[in-house]
Amino acid sequence: MLSGAGISFKAGNKFLLEETTVNFLPGMFHVVMGANGAGKSTLLKILAGNQKPASGYVFLEGKDLNAFSKKLLAQKRAVLSQQYQITFPILVSDMVMMGRYPYYVQNPSKEDKEICNLALQTMQVQDLQERDYNSLSGGEAQKVQMSRVLAQVGTTNENSKKILFLDEPVSHLDLRYQHQLLQVAKELTQKHVTVIAVLHDINLALSFADRILFMKKGAITHDVSHPYDVDSAIIREVFDIDSKVILVGEKAKPVIVF
Amino acid sequence: MLLILIILSAGTGAVYLPFSEIVDIIKNKMGLAVDGPINAVHQGLFFQIRLPRTFLCVVVGAALSVSGALMQSLFRNPIVEPGLIGTSAGSALGAALVIVFGRASLLNSVSFLGELLMPAAAFLGGLVATMLVYYFSASLNRVNVSIMILAGIAINAIAGGATGFMAYIARDPQARSITFWNLGTLSGANWQAVIIVTVSTVVGFLLALRFAKPLNALQLGDAEAAYLGINTERMKISVILINTLLVSVATSMVGIIAFIGLIIPHLLRLLRGSDNRFLIIGAALLGAIVMILTDMICRIIIAPAEMPIGIITAFVGAPVFLWLLYRFKNNQQGGFYA
Numbered sequence: 001m002l003s004g005a006g007i008s009f010k011a012g013n014k015f016l017l018e019e020t021t022v023n024f025l026p027g028m029f030h031v032v033m034g035a036n037g038a039g040k041s042t043l044l045k046i047l048a049g050n051q052k053p054a055s056g057y058v059f060l061e062g063k064d065l066n067a068f069s070k071k072l073l074a075q076k077r078a079v080l081s082q083q084y085q086i087t088f089p090i091l092v093s094d095m096v097m098m099g100r101y102p103y104y105v106q107n108p109s110k111e112d113k114e115i116c117n118l119a120l121q122t123m124q125v126q127d128l129q130e131r132d133y134n135s136l137s138g139g140e141a142q143k144v145q146m147s148r149v150l151a152q153v154g155t156t157n158e159n160s161k162k163i164l165f166l167d168e169p170v171s172h173l174d175l176r177y178q179h180q181l182l183q184v185a186k187e188l189t190q191k192h193v194t195v196i197a198v199l200h201d202i203n204l205a206l207s208f209a210d211r212i213l214f215m216k217k218g219a220i221t222h223d224v225s226h227p228y229d230v231d232s233a234i235i236r237e238v239f240d241i242d243s244k245v246i247l248v249g250e251k252a253k254p255v256i257v258f
Numbered sequence: 259m260l261l262i263l264i265i266l267s268a269g270t271g272a273v274y275l276p277f278s279e280i281v282d283i284i285k286n287k288m289g290l291a292v293d294g295p296i297n298a299v300h301q302g303l304f305f306q307i308r309l310p311r312t313f314l315c316v317v318v319g320a321a322l323s324v325s326g327a328l329m330q331s332l333f334r335n336p337i338v339e340p341g342l343i344g345t346s347a348g349s350a351l352g353a354a355l356v357i358v359f360g361r362a363s364l365l366n367s368v369s370f371l372g373e374l375l376m377p378a379a380a381f382l383g384g385l386v387a388t389m390l391v392y393y394f395s396a397s398l399n400r401v402n403v404s405i406m407i408l409a410g411i412a413i414n415a416i417a418g419g420a421t422g423f424m425a426y427i428a429r430d431p432q433a434r435s436i437t438f439w440n441l442g443t444l445s446g447a448n449w450q451a452v453i454i455v456t457v458s459t460v461v462g463f464l465l466a467l468r469f470a471k472p473l474n475a476l477q478l479g480d481a482e483a484a485y486l487g488i489n490t491e492r493m494k495i496s497v498i499l500i501n502t503l504l505v506s507v508a509t510s511m512v513g514i515i516a517f518i519g520l521i522i523p524h525l526l527r528l529l530r531g532s533d534n535r536f537l538i539i540g541a542a543l544l545g546a547i548v549m550i551l552t553d554m555i556c557r558i559i560i561a562p563a564e565m566p567i568g569i570i571t572a573f574v575g576a577p578v579f580l581w582l583l584y585r586f587k588n589n590q591q592g593g594f595y596a
Contacts (some may be wrong), residue, residue: 013510050481076486081485084478088532099474102487132531153488 001026001194002047002163005057009042016042018219019055026161027192034215035239040198041167042217047196048079048165060163063166074102075125077163080145082171086133093129096120097152107254119150121185130254135139138172147179164188168196170204178195182208193207204257214238227254268364280304312550314455318444318512319522320551321459321504324466324540326519327526328501331473331534332494333406336582340505344387344408346514347417349506352383356438368544377454380510385502387413392498442515442568446473448453449483451511458507465500465540469493470535477532505596515568518545518552526581 002024009017010121017039024030024047031042043144046052047058049065058065060076068076078099096119108116120126123143128136136144146169153162166185170178177203185195186208199205204224206227214222214234220236235256243258281295283304286296322340329338340346356379391413395406414580425436426451472493483490505519526540552574556565 045481048485050484070484070489071487076483077485079482079483084482086477087336087476088479088527088534089561090474093526094474094531094533098478098486100474101471177564254287 001061001161003059004043004047004053004056005059005060005125007043007046007053007058008052008055009039009051010054015218017046017053018217020220021056022213022249023219024163024194024196026194026213028191028194028210029189029208030135030194030196031209031212032196032198032215033200033202033205033238036243038062038238040215040216042197042218044165044167048077050079057140060159063180071102074152077165078149079165080167080169082167084141084145089132089134091118091129092125092131092133092136095133096147096151097119098156101147103150116151119147119154120137121200122150124180136203139174139177142169142172143177143181146184150184150188153188161194161202163196165196166202168198169199178204179207184241202230202235206254207254228257230254230256232256279382282525296332307447307515310449310452311444313554314444314447314451315549315553316546317452317455317514317520319506319547320542321455321508321545322515322519322546322549323522324459324463324538325501325504326521327534327541328466328469328473328497328504328535329519329524330523331476331495331532331537332501333392334477336524337520337579338406339517340501341414341516341519343391343406344413344417345384345385345502345505346509346516347414347421348386348387348507349380349502350440350514351387351417351421351424352379352381352506353377353510354421355379355383357432357436358424358428360515374454377458377507377510380506381502383417384509385499387417388498388502388535391496392442396494417579437538440514440568441564441566442513442571444512444556446511455511457483458503462500463538464503466504466538467535469497469500471492472533472539475495512568513568515571515579516573517579520548521575521578524578 005020006019007017008019020043022043032043033038037136038127046053049058049068055170060068060073067072082134088183093116096116097108097112099119100108103109104112104121117126120129123146125140125143125147128140128144133144135143142243149164149166153164155162164185169185170181173181182197182204184203185197187212188226189195195221196210211223211225212230213220215225216238224230231245232243239243241258245254245256246255248255278299282296283301286301287305299449326339326347329340329343332338346405353376356376391406391409395402396411421436421440425433428436449534455569470511472483472488472490475486475488476490476493478486480490483493522541523537526537526544529540530536552570553567556567559565559570
């Protein structure tokens with residue numbers, strides 16, 4: 001689906017990303033975790049095509065990422081960035097419609113509008129449609145941006161095979177909406193959307209991820225595909241903090257406490 | 259509204275032409291019967307002076323306003339206008355070079371190419387200035403506003419100094435035309451100027467419309483616009499080229515007219531948000547209307563003499579600019595227009 005072969009990135013003499021080969025699987029919820037400056041955002045930028053790697057190649061559907069036009073690429077993947085600074089007033093509905101820009105030339109089709117409405121409803125922000133984006137709270141704005149990228153990966157076709165990158169998507173959300181947003185992303189994976197998210201909360205990652213990639217100093221140090229495999233040794237190594245894994249409830253769900 | 263103003267403006271001036279007379283003049287020209295005789299002097303005045311001037315107002319106002327809207331969106335900053343980022347000053351320098359060195363020899367030749375030399379030189383001057391300011395201020399993923407303003411000041415100073423130098427070494431009539439024209443004037447309007455500016459404005463306007471959607475996406479940021487499938491580098495160069503076309507050709511004909519490009523887009527943003535498609539179309543219309551009104555004020559206020567239009571736009575425009583800054587200062591939280 002999506003893979004990086006020997007990709008690396010340097011700033012000056014320092015490797016922000018060591019030579020890395022990694023493969024992402026279709027319809028899976030991947031979470032990338034690591035301390036600040038571990039290279040998570042760099043990895044995401046390279047995979048999303050925003051940053052050219054210093055070495056190596058990114059392959060999407062078996063083809064070199066450079067072979068895709070920007071527009072075609074925009075139809076295949078969407079990216080939710082950490083934050084947005086908008087200078088001029090813009091209606092929330094117009095903001096979400098931007099997600100459909102790769103699909104129409106002059107005027108949005110009926111389908112484009114339906115997909116946007118659905119995205120707004122999914123994020124429960126349809127009441128904000130007529131508001132100026134700049135008047136929203138941080139959490140509201142984040143939900144609206146999520147609606148925009150949902151609109152971008154949205155389709156009436158069930159087998160869409162698109163990729164959704166989420167860079168710290170829940171940083172401004174309260175507990176309930178953190179879960180709600182990740183639940184929405186999780187449901188997308190059932191429609192064969194591949195999700196690659198950077199998260200900071202290990203317990204959110206354990207609840208939603210199908211696979212967790214731990215990064216340290218520009219390298220992927222642990223690639224865990226089952227939540228039970230995450231232990232305090234890994235946490236110790238990656239975050240340099242002591243922790244304990246406890247199992248909760250009938251399903252013995254692992255929870256990390258500190 | 260625009261049409262009514264065109265006729266009203268054509269009537270205003272040292273010699274006032276009443277509406278009914280204008281209708282008669284137009285009827286006469288079209289070969290229709292009119293009651294009573296036609297004043298041949300007035301007819302000449304109308305077709306050779308008033309009408310070209312009014313049309314020039316329309317296209318120059320539209321060009322400057324559309325350019326202002328484009329540049330504000332490109333720089334993602336509300337205080338940008340062609341005067342601030344060097345386009346106008348660069349164009350003025352290009353044109354002044356032609357006035358002093360080139361035009362004397364070409365003035366005698368009647369070829370149309372000679373008339374195009376000045377807009378072409380203005381275009382080059384404006385392009386170099388705008389590019390310099392943009393590349394100084396654009397870093398990584400955002401536009402550095404303080405550097406933009408400082409670079410703008412520097413480029414404006416260089417271009418202004420060079421233009422002043424041109425005026426200094428120029429022979430007297432040339433020097434006067436440079437000075438007068440630094441303040442902006444529409445008094446030199448003729449059909450040839452109208453045609454040249456109309457072509458550049460219409461071409462620039464139509465091209466600008468094609469970039470409305472990419473400019474909207476750019477408001478999210480460079481990387482985010484690219485994620486939405488936009489070739490941001492190519493778009494930026496294109497928009498700067500379009501902006502330079504619009505501003506430099508207009509400037510080469512009427513001189514520097516400040517603040518129109520700043521205020522018009524803001525009025526529109528206050529009215530109905532910042533969708534660039536709406537802004538570009540609206541700026542063309544509102545820019546034309548405001549320009550006609552301003553020019554009428556220039557002709558009436560100290561009649562029978564007239565004031566350079568740049569003085570009026572500066573006196574009206576600068577306070578509006580300050581008012582915008584005041585709003586900005588008091589509204590850091592809820593956004594610029596909240």
